[in-house]
Amino acid sequence: xxxxxxxxxxxxxxxxxxxxxxxxxxxxxxxxxxxxxxxxxxxxxxxxxxxxxxxxxxxxxxxxxxxxxxxxxxxxxxxxxxxxxxxxxxxxxxxxxxxxxxxxxxxxxxxxxxxxxxxxxxxxxxxxxxxxxxxxxxxxxxxxxxxxxxxxxxxxxxxxxxxxxxxxxxxxxxxxxxxxxxxxxxxxxxxxxxxxxxxxxxxxxxxxxxxxxxxxxxxxxxxxxxxxxxxxxxxxxxxxxxxxxxxxxxxxxxxxxxxxxxxxxxxxxxxxxxxxxxxxxxxxxxxxxxxxxxxxxxxxxxxxxxxxxxxxxxxxxxxxxxxxxxxxxxxxxxxxxxxxxxxxxxxxxxxxxxxxxxxxxxxxxxxxxx
Numbered sequence: 001x002x003x004x005x006x007x008x009x010x011x012x013x014x015x016x017x018x019x020x021x022x023x024x025x026x027x028x029x030x031x032x033x034x035x036x037x038x039x040x041x042x043x044x045x046x047x048x049x050x051x052x053x054x055x056x057x058x059x060x061x062x063x064x065x066x067x068x069x070x071x072x073x074x075x076x077x078x079x080x081x082x083x084x085x086x087x088x089x090x091x092x093x094x095x096x097x098x099x100x101x102x103x104x105x106x107x108x109x110x111x112x113x114x115x116x117x118x119x120x121x122x123x124x125x126x127x128x129x130x131x132x133x134x135x136x137x138x139x140x141x142x143x144x145x146x147x148x149x150x151x152x153x154x155x156x157x158x159x160x161x162x163x164x165x166x167x168x169x170x171x172x173x174x175x176x177x178x179x180x181x182x183x184x185x186x187x188x189x190x191x192x193x194x195x196x197x198x199x200x201x202x203x204x205x206x207x208x209x210x211x212x213x214x215x216x217x218x219x220x221x222x223x224x225x226x227x228x229x230x231x232x233x234x235x236x237x238x239x240x241x242x243x244x245x246x247x248x249x250x251x252x253x254x255x256x257x258x259x260x261x262x263x264x265x266x267x268x269x270x271x272x273x274x275x276x277x278x279x280x281x282x283x284x285x286x287x288x289x290x291x292x293x294x295x296x297x298x299x300x301x302x303x304x305x306x307x308x309x310x311x312x313x314x315x316x317x318x319x320x321x322x323x324x325x326x327x328x329x330x331x332x333x334x335x336x337x338x339x340x341x342x343x344x345x346x347x348x349x350x351x352x353x354x355x356x357x358x359x360x361x362x363x364x365x366x367x368x369x370x
Contacts, residue, residue, distance in 0.1 A: 056142055
């Protein structure tokens with residue numbers, strides 16, 4: 001028999017605060033979450049969503065966009081030394097903190113933020129507080145300014161710079177360099193094409209995403225503070241998703257969230273996914289499938305429906321997952337439960353045993369057979 005307790009299988013409205021947005025649909029903000037969001041339609045030149053768009057959040061790794069652009073400002077990307085190009089690629093694709101710290105130190109720390117504010121005419125962006133000059137993740141950033149950064153990249157940056165940065169964001173890895181799963185928000189909610197730069201802070205030094213070398217440097221070891229002198233919260237857990245989606249990078253999306261300190265990574269991931277799925281994003285294809293809560297820690301996603309199949313990744317503990325279809329495979333027993341049905345998760349390109357999907361039956365309701 002499968003999971004014994006029936007839970008909400010398909011998402012409803014419980015647990016959401018609906019925020020009215022001028023010119024757009026209501027954004028569903030999960031309870032306890034503070035959010036800033038903006039969606040810009042490049043085809044019409046208008047915003048389809050704005051929610052606290054000018055509110056400053058600590059940037060976490062989203063500031064790596066500014067770090068990269070500053071480094072490339074007076075450089076020809078085609079002439080970068082191989083080691084420099086590899087470092088940039090790792091910072092943008094896998095959110096490499098060591099790479100960000102290298103450029104931060106080499107290029108003047110907070111001064112690079114000041115330069116980019118002037119160059120890109122940003123209005124809500126500021127460097128880290130004076131007491132924490134080395135903590136680049138404490139840079140203040142808003143959803144509106146993040147849209148401005150992407151608009152510069154797509155519409156004004158030299159073609160070689162645009163191709164390097166956007167190419168890396170399109171090649172975003174499943175696992176960050178520090179072991180955290182990067183497939184939240186935009187990648188979880190929309191089919192490709194997309195390009196993303198994600199941000200997270202406060203969840204510890206190393207996640208459990210498969211086949212990733214942990215990197216324990218970065219902003220999580222910063223001194224404990226509640227609010228910076230600029231009013232930016234530095235203690236609640238931060239999870240952000242930014243980037244573009246749709247043919248020709250039609251829509252720019254920037255969503256920043258702060259979540260209570262008690263929030264586990266999988267729960268924060270789910271909160272952000274729910275919010276992003278409620279956004280009005282023109283030209284963004286959405287994957288088909290039903291969403292289910294999961295249970296267990298380190299649940300492995302495999303290439304096929306057997307426990308000997310290649311492990312592709314591990315799910316964040318307790319995250320919601322979308323099942324596109326299901327099929328029978330190897331019989332698996334976990335405690336009192338036995339099940340031979342496996343769900344295909346399109347986000348990860350593989351299968352997990354239905355034992356770990358919260359459902360009243362072995363076969364998931366409303367999910368077709370593969």
